[in-house]
Amino acid sequence: MLSNPVLYSPEDIARITEGRLRLPPVVRHPITGVSSAPGTTRNGDVYVTVDAFRGIAVRRARMAVARGAACIVTSTPAVSVDLPVVLVRDPNKAHEALARHARSQFQGTAVAITGSVGKTSTKDLITHVLRHCGTVQATFLNQNIGRFLRDVLAELWSRTDAAVFEVSMTKPGDILAKASLVKPDIAVVTSIDTSHIGNHEDGAVEWILEEKASIFESLGPQGIAVIPDEDPFFPELKAKAEARAVRVVSCGTNDESDIRLLSYQMHPGESHVEISVAGEIVTYVIGQPGYHHIRNSLLCAGVLHASGRDLAAMRSLSRFSPTGRRMERHALTMADGGALELLDDSYNASPASIRMMLRYFSTRSAVKRKILVLGDIRELGSRADDLHRSLMEDVRSSAADLFIAVGPHMKTVFDQAGLPGTSFDHADEAASHLVEIAAAGDLVSVKASHGTELNKVVNALRRSAKKVSNAEPSWSVDQKVG
CATH class of the missing domain: 3.90.190.20 (Mur ligase, C-terminal domain)
Incomplete structure (x- = not known):
């Protein structure tokens, strides 16, 4: 994306969060980002003291200032820094308000990804190819918990072409709550399996299916679902997607697949892939071996196809590298x-x-x-x-x-x-x-x-x-x- 656009003024922050603005004599820095963790705060960020009150909030605010924060949002009046401070009742709700506001202004394509296996790798693949079609913002590494998701949402720039979000769950209802903030135009489910099944008392994989499929409920009236038709739960996934999505793009090896894998070759350091997309033959190289990357790349092609983008972007995957410690x-x-x-x-x-x-x-x-x-x-x-x-x-x-x-x-x-x-x-x-x-x-x-x-x-x-x-x-x- 364009480098560091100014996202907010301190007055904007106070208005959106319904907070009270406390200004220093001189406002030195524009606000170009949002952070909820002092250790990841960058120059120009507004730092929101989520889950931090009183003494903890004071310490974390000072840490954020040392890293270049341009504004602080907190419920703790004792936070005293030579920066604009917005005092709010609840920093978590203020953080969510910033996320909702930025999403309402965003005009690009929002993609949300969930699944039992391959979320981060698929998010990285999709982000990689979309960057060859335009400007992109995306969740960082595997930071898919609520506050990091809100960070990325809150710093969406309205003129960015696409945004990609990895959506995870730790308890029932998590995915729908997070996806409802994202309001995706395209929802991707990578797989249904037993990952994190211990988070539900009955230990049934059907619970995983219900939770992952709830992402479709966040789709708008023109929403599109992209799903793997090799998954054992494909019929159930498809039925749930069709109940909310205007269109379902299937990806796999079946004759009926919208994105169909025709052949692949795994060579030293890379995989050569041939697919059919609505009858069009597309060939590309992934700069990593492993069938999981090949399978996930079909979902990537599905997103390009669903959003009307040029499938030639798949050729950029020859330079793809996964997030660290994943194969x-x-x-x-x-x-x-x-x-x-x-x-x-x-x-x-x-x-x-x-x-x-x-x-x-x-x-x-x-x-x-x-x-x-x-x-x-x-x-x-x-x-x-x-x-x-x-x-x-x-x-x-x-x-x-x-x-x-x-x-x-x-x-x-x-x-x-x-x-x-x-x-x-x-x-x-x-x-x-x-x-x-x-x-x-x-x-x-x-x-x-x-x-x-x-x-x-x-x-x-x-x-x-x-x-x-x-x-x-x-x-x-x-x-x-x-």
């Missing part, structure tokens, strides 16, 4: 000068995303050893044991030479899979073991939920190497579809 590939130069390939997918995990990673892992060849490191999946509630055990056959079929399991649930998988390797209670133990056994020529793949802390395994292995660089393995997979 992030590194070449590690070991002590003997040989190379080890590290696949870091340690940021998050679900049963479905582990299966997707194993699908990629099983195709890999031309390596000395394939070492699979899996840790516990969090937020599965009472179904944790069963859902971990459901991965056993996938692990057995992964062609792993060594299997290292971390955590009590993944230990159960290890005990039953019958593969060489070992299990550990904690990531620190696994990290020490892997540093001892890893050698040049190995492929090491690491995946778990963030809370299992397998980033410690990745960091230990990286520290043990003489050099870390981007990986370029020599292998390929060709696949015709249908």
Whole structure:
């Protein structure tokens, strides 16, 4: 987008939030952004002290000022800084008021993305291609909780061409509440699976379906839904989408798919893809291997098609890089000068995303050893044991030479899979073991939920190497579809 447009004056902030403005003798800086976290405040931001009162609000306001804040919104009169201060009754409601105001002025295409697996990667893919069609604002990394979503909404510039929002849930009703703020023109659901199923007392995947599909209720009268027709819940998703959307764009491998995958080839560091879009053949390269990127790119093409944008933008994906620690590939130069390939997918995990990673892992060849490191999946509630055990056959079929399991649930998988390797209670133990056994020529793949802390395994292995660089393995997979 154009660099740092002025979004608000202090008077605008006070009017929108129904607050009381306290001005210093001189107003020095224009307001060019919005932040609700002092650690991420940038020069020119209005900092809103959400979830912070009295002494905490004072400390955080000072931190934000030190980072360049141009204005403070707070309910704490004791906040005394040489900047405009807007005193409000409730900073959280003031923050939401700014978000609603900016969204009401926004004239571009708003895209909201949810799903059990692949939200952040799909958001990154869609943002990447839309930037080759015009100006774009988007949620940063995987910052999909309420206040970060409101930050991006509140700093929407009316003349931006498109905005992309990742919408997550931690409790029932979350997705609809967040999506109702976004008011998307296009709603994308990546998948329906058991991720975070422990957040609901009955542990039924049907609850996940209802929650994810609630995003369609936020669509306007001309809203469009983009959904994967390979998903087991596609008929239910489609029915719920059709109840609210003026149009449903299906993406997959079926003859009836609006966005249909025809063939793909996975090469060193990239994937070559051929799709059909309403009868038009489109070919492109994704600058990352892995079927999950190919599958998610279909949703990306669906957004371009739904919004009437040029499908030639798909060719920009040759320069795509995912958010860190999501199938992030590194070449590690070991002590003997040989190379080890590290696949870091340690940021998050679900049963479905582990299966997707194993699908990629099983195709890999031309390596000395394939070492699979899996840790516990969090937020599965009472179904944790069963859902971990459901991965056993996938692990057995992964062609792993060594299997290292971390955590009590993944230990159960290890005990039953019958593969060489070992299990550990904690990531620190696994990290020490892997540093001892890893050698040049190995492929090491690491995946778990963030809370299992397998980033410690990745960091230990990286520290043990003489050099870390981007990986370029020599292998390929060709696949015709249908």
